[in-house]
Amino acid sequence: MPQTPSSKPDASAYQSLKPIFQFIAPYKKNVVLALFFLVFTAGISLSLGQGVKMVIDNGFISGSLEQLTQTILVLIGMIFLLAFGTFFRFYLMSWIGERVSADIRTAVFNQIIKLHPSYFEENRSGELMSRLTTDTALLQSIIGSSFSMALRSTFMLLGGLVMLFVTNLKLTMIVVVCVPLVLLPMMFFGRRVRDLASSSQDAIADIGTYAGEIIQNIKVVQSYSHEKLEQAAFGGEVEKAFEVAKKRIKQRSFLFAAVILLTFAAISVMLWVGGQDVLSGAMTGGELGAFIFYAIMVAMSVATVAEVYGELQRAAGSATRLLELLALKSDITSPEQPQQFPSQSNSAIVLNNIGFNYPSRPDVPALSDINLTINHGETVALVGPSGAGKTTMFELLQRFYDPQQGSILLNDTNIQQLPLDDLRHVMGMVPQQPVLFSSDVSHNIGYGKPDATSEEIENAAKRAHAHEFITQLPEGYQSFLGEQGVRLSGGQKQRVAIARAILKDPDVLLLDEATSALDAQSEHHVQAALNELMSDRTTIIIAHRLATVIHADKIVVMDGGRIVDVGTHQSLLTSSPLYQRLCELQFEQAKSKVTE
Template sequence: MSATPPQSTRAYTSLLPIFSFIKPYKWVAALALCVLVVTAGLNLSIGQGVKFVIDSGFIAGSEEQLTQAIGGLVILISLVAIGTFCRFYLMSWLGERVSADIRKAVFSQIVHLHPSYFEDNRSGELMSRLTTDTTLLQSIVGSSFSMALRSGLVLIGGLIMLLVTNLKLTLLVVACVPLVLVPIMMFGKRVRKLSENNQSAIADISTYAGEIIQHIKVVQSYTHEEKEKQAFGGEVEKAFDVAKQSIKQRSFLIAAVIFLNFGAISVMLWVGGMDVLEGRMTGGELGAFVFYAIMVAMSVATIAEVYGELQRAAGAASRLLELLKIKSAIQSVADPAPMHQSEDTVIAFNNVDFYYPSRPDSAALRAINLRIRQGQIVALVGPSGAGKTTLFELLQRFYDPQVGDIQCNGEDIKALSLTDLRKSMGMVPQQPVLFSSDVWHNIRYGNPDASDEQVIEAAKRAHAHEFIEQLPEGYNSFLGEQGVRLSGGQKQRIAIARAILKDPELLLLDEATSALDAQSEFHVQAALNELMHTRTTLIIAHRLATVTHADMIVVMDQGQIVATGTHHSLLEESPLYQRLCELQFEKAQSGVV
């Protein structure tokens, strides 16, 4: 069995793929590194300036030489300041740019993942990866990486200058280096583990808060405000406890390094001071040596701090890379078949069995065989859990069946481009989905290239234009998160306008008029009837009175098709359909809503 790689090696391995995002900006990175090298060299030159000030100014007692020495030192410091500005700007720009690119890459990955992935992974955790984790990496690329390189160069250069200045004292400083490395290695492992735990705890907080905010009306309706405050406080405190442990370990690391560094400098000062008193070295040499020793000590301390940041970032990088490596279970074929439109049978389900990935032992659909012809209006009816919505999801290829196949215009939908397949369909769900934007955006989502006139025409056909005009800013009105500023019926009409604007070949209606009042339902149903006249339509119907006109009604129960036919034929042939009709029409006659 191979040995486990050291923690630091695994940290670097986790981060290496992230640095591939720097490649498009290699010239910026190269310029930043050049500036960094020059600035490090200038920093080291200051030590010689200090030596010159002490030996030629203070000890020599010459005002002119002192003035020249101080002037040269000021010039060096000014050049260091300019170089630091350039380095900081370039590296910070690079960090922000890389962070933005990583966010885009992660989001691009998320929007193409199969829906079953989101059954097992919480949205709050994904948001944490998209924001918190990428921010950590931005800090590494834009700040910590630069600091580590600069400190590494200064450390190497400082050690060389120490050797040039005084060999005996340098050997004394070098002998202390192992003492500094021990706490770095010891605490670094703990920091990484605790940082990963901290990121997970933050994701838990985001998930919990997101759910409460999303369902705030339910929370307030059940008067659970205090309960939720306490529960959220508990989540925050758990994250704080993890963060405290991480902070404590990092603090120990930094404190130990500083103590050991400056303890070594103190010993070196005593030895060097004795040499100056005995005339074995000049005050300027000691001053320069102290300067270089402090620079070396500060560099080691910085590297120790960056090492802690590196361990934190390695955890974030691992989570992001894990997400970026996921392959969607639903893939568009490399060489898709063209979409035909001349087939008489538009949709065909051939002996389809389907199990949801989260429920592999329970069949959602069994032995489904169904033919839907061009221009037909087909209604899917049955009790809750019969599999009606699952048919819609398979048809749009959110999932693939385990057995059988689904054909669209004579082609297996797996052989078609996902984009072409889904563009040919228009979905109006029972619970309309609106975005946190204005009316223009929400309707134009059906066709991003539509003109304002086309958007308004779609709204009129959905009987939404009148109430939109009455909004504070008309079509420019912001609708709030999930359209919270609109009533249920208004949201439904916006969703119908979106489907009308898309002008699809196949309409998928999940009881699209269920949220409307009687007057609005009459108008919208008339608009939908006009729209359905020229295209194939599938309707999930919970109220049977709305689909008695359908060309074919498919009765489903427990994932199976138990009967098909017209309203009148099913009343005679299907006991389940008879029972559903009796229950609904009896309620309607008795006034039960």
Template sequence: MSSSFTDKINQKQSFMSLLPIFAFIKPYKLMVFYALLALLVTAAVNLSLGQGVKFVIDNGFIAGSETQLKTAIFALVILITLLAIGTFSRFYLMSWLGERVSADIRKAVFNQVIKLHPSYFEENRSGEIMSRLTTDTTLLQSIIGSSFSMALRSALMLIGGLVMLLITNINLTLWVVGFVPFILIPILIYGKKVRLLAANSQDAIADIGTYAGEIIQNIKVVQSYTHEETETVAFAGEVEKAFAVAKNRIKQRSLLIAIVIFLTFGAISIMLWVGGMDVLSGKMTGGELGAFVFYAIMVAMSVATISEVYGELQRAAGSATRLLELLEITSKIQTPEQPKDMINNHRNIIEFKNLDFYYPSRPNTAALKSLNLVIPKGKVIALVGPSGAGKTTLFELLQRFYDPQVGSVLFNNQNINELALNEVRQRMGMVPQHPVLFSSDVWHNIRYGDPTASDEAVIKAAKLAHAHEFIQQLPEGYNSFLGEQGVRLSGGQKQRIALARAILKDPEVLLLDEATSALDAESEHHVQAALEELMLNRTTLIIAHRLSTVINADLILLMEQGQIIAQGTHNQLIESSTLYRRLCELQFDNAGHRAEVS
């Protein structure tokens, strides 16, 4: 297969990727109709202007009639007024359509992203996803609202202009048509280069966003290690890479436009010479030549516009492909089509049966192996063991962020794969070791546990979490903005806000991942008291590295390398497990030593 034929196929496929975008335009058919109507009116008026020019020259200037000149000028003013009104309508309607469709695409992409399985975000950069959500949709908005309109208008003007050229003078029209192939060749050649460079440019912008986002997010680490200058140089390098790609793309587009304009107006210059000779010899009137020049310039400008818009459409095709790839991803974690009703009265609320699990990003390393576990309702279960033992993985499988490769997770004696995803997660409340807060006020962050909760319920939850006192001391109390990821709060304060959120949710199963690890001794004492009240008649799973916090748990599970190697109460494990006894000795001896030092 020849390379030129392959290029044509690739170009066709790239433009075909724009077709699904029209599904977002379909709901606004009436606006599209009015926009096309305005487009047709402006095109018709534009084409009529050439005849107006002919009439002014032949019946006004050359005929020497003042009355005819006034009539011709008046008709021209009416046409120009219609053109202005039509242009306003076309521009407004197409711009509105572009903004509306762009907003709909953004919502569709965000709705898709927010439901994707967590492993997708392990394998794909957040900066690239954000680039698709912002930069790519903005480009499509520009295409639909502006470039597409320009392409349609220019296509109509090109076809209409050629028709009017034929009507005005066939001989001169042949000169214009003869140059068309020479103009189309560079469009086809450089169009492919522009498309490839546009895709590279979008990727480079995504790289910049990812890099900058990571640095800003971890600004304290950067400044702590005095890496400001290093990161400045590194970021400048990323920007320069993107600029180099953009510069090459701009160069190719500029070259394309320049060649098209040169060839087009070169053809007009030759046509003017031939037409001028015909006027001098009496074969055509000055008005006919004026009208012909008007239509020739119109055709030339239409070709130049199409060549420019062609590059934009190539870029849009790349953006459409990236967005559609995202929209077509099927989440690996989904609610079944016909979920079973939740049972509430089973004695064992949670059960892990013959479980093997490998993270998608680490397919050769087992996070859990041959794990079996039964958790009775209303009990406090503690998970202890070294880092990487699989404790947090159990929490993630229980909330169905992942599905195990082997075995099953049961909730109330039902496989959670057969239950509605939202209902399973709604019955659980999670307080992570590193709490996540949103860039909003205190109300929003606590009420995230229950968006329908009253102010009184939010305050009550904050009091139970021992957060109410410090919240009142914030500049605007519960209305205080906490900054990105709660940057305005200390670690302990963030933890108590997260705990208040879980208390407000009032879940059936409480998941605590070192929930008191960031608290000082006094706050920990109060929060532990609140947790003990909260854990009454509620199933609670606690991940703990500080064994002193789980001595009174109903059952302690000792995990290592993805397996439960021992289980029992604190006293039972002290007697039966060498590893547990050693962990206790290390922690309690260190605690005693610290107490002596202090």
């Protein structure tokens, strides 16, 4: 995976997080308001020190009840203003964090959904989900909460130091000398926290990937009675993540402890020196009280900055992971200047000298020297043993991949010169294993045509012979199908997928043995629907059962990624030894099943 410059190990947390601020730019007004209330509350907080001084000198020491009452009322008024400003500061900063997090999550998803399929061969879905959820949630916390705390604490730290100088110069010098000592552990432990945070996020992604795979294949796990085995394996993954997290929190704990120790040790020294000055009359009790207030404020600000610094280091790892993903460029894109979609020509599809290797298997040719012409309205069957390259042909036609050699023409135009949306719009795919979404029936059928009316959806279901069983579901077309359509049988899933293709009404129909999951009765009905759908339409069928394609206009025999023969069923019985062998094996198996 390519790395952005921010992913280098020596890059600072700020440099890693800096590109994230482009997502904040559209909300400048909200940011300005949030900063205003942030400065406002910081100013009020700093003024509280003078209020403490007034209460002590003008109230307690003077012995006047009237002056004490007045100073307390002033102090209450300042606290009211502080609460007022805090409400708007917190609300606005939290709003910005949530809004930016939502925008980042959307941008990441929009990026993922456009990436080429080979990317998903090399990267786990669990890791991508971790980036989409966990990493963006962490950034939301940083932008909406931690960043606000850091800014506020920085203002308080600087303002507190100024007020310390104003109140007492000698005591302030003690604080100033101690501040660099507090910053040293922040720098030392912060880098370690950042590195461990990135490792922790990776470990969490591993957990999500493992759990998702087991849950998705729960029936296989239970059928082999591997529950305890998988429990132990998952426990091992969790322990790995815990060990990484333990190292991270250990470093953060050292960071907090060092800051607190050094900070309050400095305050203790300051109190000892200041107490001597009060006893000698060099300063008033109110001045010492105000100075203590500001010193504690500075100490708390330093501690908060240290804590947020650790969070920023952790967020830098998440930002790097997200930026790496957002920086990716898909290998399959529409051309910058696409050609107008061509009108119908004599040849619907032409494959010229195609050579292709999957990116994950660059040394193993998936297709070699493929030359094939498919005319409009023809039904062409692709047959051959597993691994012959049949499915790869479908993937190249839909431009999920581009061949390393040769070209594919649609209506005499290279498909790489056509807009991707237009190319895929004219093709309809019915896979051998139907893919259904975790939604209702209507959504799954309507996926073939998002603006379809309920009447069109119902009509497509009827043509796929699916309407009858759909109406028997608890809520009909609004019945929820569960994850991957788990509430339907294999044959029912297939008919929903066929209805989706019927609704799309494509120019080129791609069928990957679309009736393989059906029983004999359902296959008869669905085959009739497919025959109607295939009428006057270019159809390419991946055939595993040769009995379903003996009437195809053209049968392409493939083996080892090559076309070894082309012809009709009758001609291939005499010209192709491989086709003969496939027929003999299948028809003998069918005959033996009948005799049984």
